[in-house]
Amino acid sequence: MNIPKHIDELEYKVIGICYDIHNDLGPGFPEEYYQKALEYEFTARSVAFEPQKPIQVFYKDIQVGLNYLDFVIEDELILEIKSAKFLDNIHRFQVFKYFAASDYNFALLVNFGQEKMKYEKLIPPVKIQKVKQQRESRD
Numbered sequence: 001m002n003i004p005k006h007i008d009e010l011e012y013k014v015i016g017i018c019y020d021i022h023n024d025l026g027p028g029f030p031e032e033y034y035q036k037a038l039e040y041e042f043t044a045r046s047v048a049f050e051p052q053k054p055i056q057v058f059y060k061d062i063q064v065g066l067n068y069l070d071f072v073i074e075d076e077l078i079l080e081i082k083s084a085k086f087l088d089n090i091h092r093f094q095v096f097k098y099f100a101a102s103d104y105n106f107a108l109l110v111n112f113g114q115e116k117m118k119y120e121k122l123i124p125p126v127k128i129q130k131v132k133q134q135r136e137s138r139d
Helices: 005-025 031-044 091-102 126-138
Strands: 048-061 061-075 077-082 106-109 118-122
Touching: 005 031, 005 061, 005 077, 005 106, 031 048, 031 077, 048 091, 061 091, 061 118, 061 126, 077 091, 091 106, 091 126
Parallel strands: 077 106
Antiparallel strands: 048 061, 061 077, 106 118
């Protein structure tokens, strides 16, 4: 999956904001602190965002679950934030679960917990892309 230029530019902008916050606050605070700082900076920099966006999970026609995305930026990019010693597959699988349950195809996974902020750009794995295509063809 190719990343469109406007998504790449949006990711760059969001990563810059995250670095600014990390440089100011430092590492290791609870995620909620970074969440509030991001909400402040997104507002100050006129970045459209939705915090704690609920995503319903369906099996056939019934809702079986509900997930909350940390942020959806410009209605196109998931921003999942962590404050952990390191990013691992559990964090990546959480984002993959969000891809499977939503129409979003681009995400940033950002870790404020380390001395140097780390991030990963994620797209849905091929298996999730195929499932989404099958679901769309049924609808």
